[in-house]
Amino acid sequence: MGLEQQADKWEQDFKNCHYILLLEDDEGVRALGKQILEGGGYRVIAASHIPEALNAILEQEELGQTPSSVVTDLNFKPFIPPDKPLDGLKFKKIFSRLHPDVEVLLATSSTDADPRVKEYRGSGESVIGKPFDLDEFCNWVARSEERFRRRREVPLG
Numbered sequence: 589m590g591l592e593q594q595a596d597k598w599e600q601d602f603k604n605c606h607y608i609l610l611l612e613d614d615e616g617v618r619a620l621g622k623q624i625l626e627g628g629g630y631r632v633i634a635a636s637h638i639p640e641a642l643n644a645i646l647e648q649e650e651l652g653q654t655p656s657s658v659v660t661d662l663n664f665k666p667f668i669p670p671d672k673p674l675d676g677l678k679f680k681k682i683f684s685r686l687h688p689d690v691e692v693l694l695a696t697s698s699t700d701a702d703p704r705v706k707e708y709r710g711s712g713e714s715v716i717g718k719p720f721d722l723d724e725f726c727n728w729v730a731r732s733e734e735r736f737r738r739r740r741e742v743p744l745g
Contacts, residue, residue: 606656607631607648608729611641611679612695613664617718621659628726637664638679655690657732658683662696689739691732695720
């Protein structure tokens with residue numbers, strides 16, 4: 589097998605064991621995001637709330653599969669007790685402790701006046717507004733996937 593064929597096989601193996609996690613409670617936005625990402629050739633697992641996302645991550649890890657990028661909403665409808673709210677920022681902090689090499693994009697319809705958006709931007713993390721600027725969204729995903737791939741790259745031959 590030549591070097592180019594090895595690279596193609598590695599790329600296919602990589603796509604088979606990694607996925608993009610899309611966490612969005614708005615069904616229309618979730619469906620559109622999934623369609624865009626799958627149209628770009630990415631494997632996508634979509635969840636409507638944080639407990640569903642955590643279950644999906646655990647199920648995939650049992651299969652030896654890990655997320656390569658995460659796109660999460662900032663605000664979620666309450667699925668847990670109101671005195672212990674989880675939002676996209678808290679999810680990111682929990683997730684990043686488990687997967688520090690996976691980039692997380694925070695998607696929000698909130699403005700920069702929202703203190704959580706300021707905190708997220710101030711920490712150097714990625715934030716995108718909703719509705720998505722399609723080019724900005726696709727470019728972020730492509731860059732994130734490429735950086736993840738490079739971090740996981742195994743030298744060939």
